[in-house]
Amino acid sequence: MLTFDEKLAIIESFPELTRSDVSLGRVNFQFENSLYDRKNVVYHLHPNGNGFVYAGLLRNFSQDEKGMINIRDYNELQLRTLLRQSIDSLSVREEEPAPKPSRNRKKKDQLWTNEDNQSLTVKWEDDMWYVYSGLNLEMAFEAYGEVEEYMKEEGFRREQN
Numbered sequence: 001m002l003t004f005d006e007k008l009a010i011i012e013s014f015p016e017l018t019r020s021d022v023s024l025g026r027v028n029f030q031f032e033n034s035l036y037d038r039k040n041v042v043y044h045l046h047p048n049g050n051g052f053v054y055a056g057l058l059r060n061f062s063q064d065e066k067g068m069i070n071i072r073d074y075n076e077l078q079l080r081t082l083l084r085q086s087i088d089s090l091s092v093r094e095e096e097p098a099p100k101p102s103r104n105r106k107k108k109d110q111l112w113t114n115e116d117n118q119s120l121t122v123k124w125e126d127d128m129w130y131v132y133s134g135l136n137l138e139m140a141f142e143a144y145g146e147v148e149e150y151m152k153e154e155g156f157r158r159e160q161n
Contacts (some may be wrong), residue, residue: 001073004047010079011042016087026051034090041086043068053082057089112156120156122147 002010008027011017017029022044029042038054045051049072056067061082063069071079110122121132129147131139141147151157 001049002076002079004045004049006076007045007049007051007071007074007079010076011045011083014083014087017041017083031087031090035093036090038067038090041083041090045071053079054086055082055089058085111159112151113159114155114157118156120151122151 011029012019014029016031016033018032020028020030022028025047026044027042028040028044030039031041032039036057038056041054043052043054051071052068053071054067055061055063055069061069069082071082074082112120112122118133120138123130123132129141129144130137131141131147131150139150141150
């Protein structure tokens with residue numbers, strides 16, 4: 001296991017990260033050029049060697065509900081790799097895959113219903129997918145796939161227009 005000072009030296013070797021000392025001797029590192037609201041890349045690096053790195057946009061990593069990975073037992077190569085991938089993931093907006101012809105992004109509203117005959121409306125506005133229950137906003141998503149997943153989980157299916 002790397003010591004606090006060793007982890008600190010590795011993290012500080014990434015010039016795009018800005019150090020921020022917080023309480024109890026812990027240290028955060030932000031990526032100010034993030035294209036997302038998320039700026040903390042390293043969270044609460046503690047003098048005991050514990051700490052977290054944001055990996056919420058990365059696949060193939062086991063993370064907590066906030067998208068964080070505990071780096072307590074990481075070696076130098078693992079830590080450097082994770083930091084680089086985290087920074088890179090915050091540097092690029094993932095392009096939406098080309099929509100299938102049956103699901104194109106026309107400005108036409110979509111009606112979704114469930115077995116109880118309740119309905120939700122999906123609208124594409126301001127580069128986001130919005131789900132409405134009547135006039136009330138229910139949810140908002142950046143990707144259409146997230147809309148489909150949410151609707152399926154909630155028991156809704158799209159009505160064909």
